[in-house]
Amino acid sequence: MSQLPTVDEITALHRAYAPTREAFEKVHTHCGIVWRIAEQLLAGPGGAGVDGDLVRVGCLLHDIGVYRLYDDEGRLDRANYVRHGLLGAEIVSKEGLPESLGRFCSCHTGVGLTRHDVLSQDLPIPVGDYVAETAEERLVMYADKFHSKSTPPRFVTSATFAVKVQRFGEEKVVVFGELAEEFGEPVLEPLAAEYGHRIT
Numbered sequence: 001m002s003q004l005p006t007v008d009e010i011t012a013l014h015r016a017y018a019p020t021r022e023a024f025e026k027v028h029t030h031c032g033i034v035w036r037i038a039e040q041l042l043a044g045p046g047g048a049g050v051d052g053d054l055v056r057v058g059c060l061l062h063d064i065g066v067y068r069l070y071d072d073e074g075r076l077d078r079a080n081y082v083r084h085g086l087l088g089a090e091i092v093s094k095e096g097l098p099e100s101l102g103r104f105c106s107c108h109t110g111v112g113l114t115r116h117d118v119l120s121q122d123l124p125i126p127v128g129d130y131v132a133e134t135a136e137e138r139l140v141m142y143a144d145k146f147h148s149k150s151t152p153p154r155f156v157t158s159a160t161f162a163v164k165v166q167r168f169g170e171e172k173v174v175v176f177g178e179l180a181e182e183f184g185e186p187v188l189e190p191l192a193a194e195y196g197h198r199i200t
């Protein structure tokens with residue numbers, strides 16, 4: 001693959017696409033936190049053989065498409081939120097970055113969106129499978145589940161996430177459990193203290 005963008009280059013992309021300072025702070029901070037969580041998981045047994053440089057880039061880029069969902073008043077279009085992955089992949093492609101990096105955006109929602117999910121939930125994205133495949137893609141998707149850009153932002157325990165994802169089907173809980181088995185559980189308390197975000 002071609003050379004990976006640097007952390008500074010990715011931050012510059014966030015600044016370029018963020019419609020407001022608030023949006024930048026929210027999304028960019030979240031991406032950094034997801035990297036901190038992933039970094040922890042990479043150090044565990046599930047991180048053996050996983051490309052940490054690629055995971056870092058994936059974490060820092062994964063939500064770049066969220067910026068495209070803000071209107072001129074800085075309001076987020078929640079009804080179309082599920083589109084942020086695809087919108088991010090579009091930005092990655094437009095910026096001349098490899099398609100493999102766009103997949104960190106398009107394939108990180110929930111524990112993966114399948115064609116069946118798109119149809120059964122009538123999601124506003126083209127029918128298809130948006131499922132993390134490589135270990136790096138799966139790790140980014142999994143690490144993302146432990147922090148939320150809600151107002152105020154918060155860390156999310158695996159128990160809380162399991163309850164949340166259950167409404168999309170018992171099979172989603174199973175997939176999440178498999179990811180937890182593969183990559184282990186992050187320790188959220190030090191990060192929560194560092195960032196001043198509560199754990200729910």
Ligand SMILES: [Fe+2]
Binds near residue numbers: 034062063
């Ligand atoms: Fe995210």
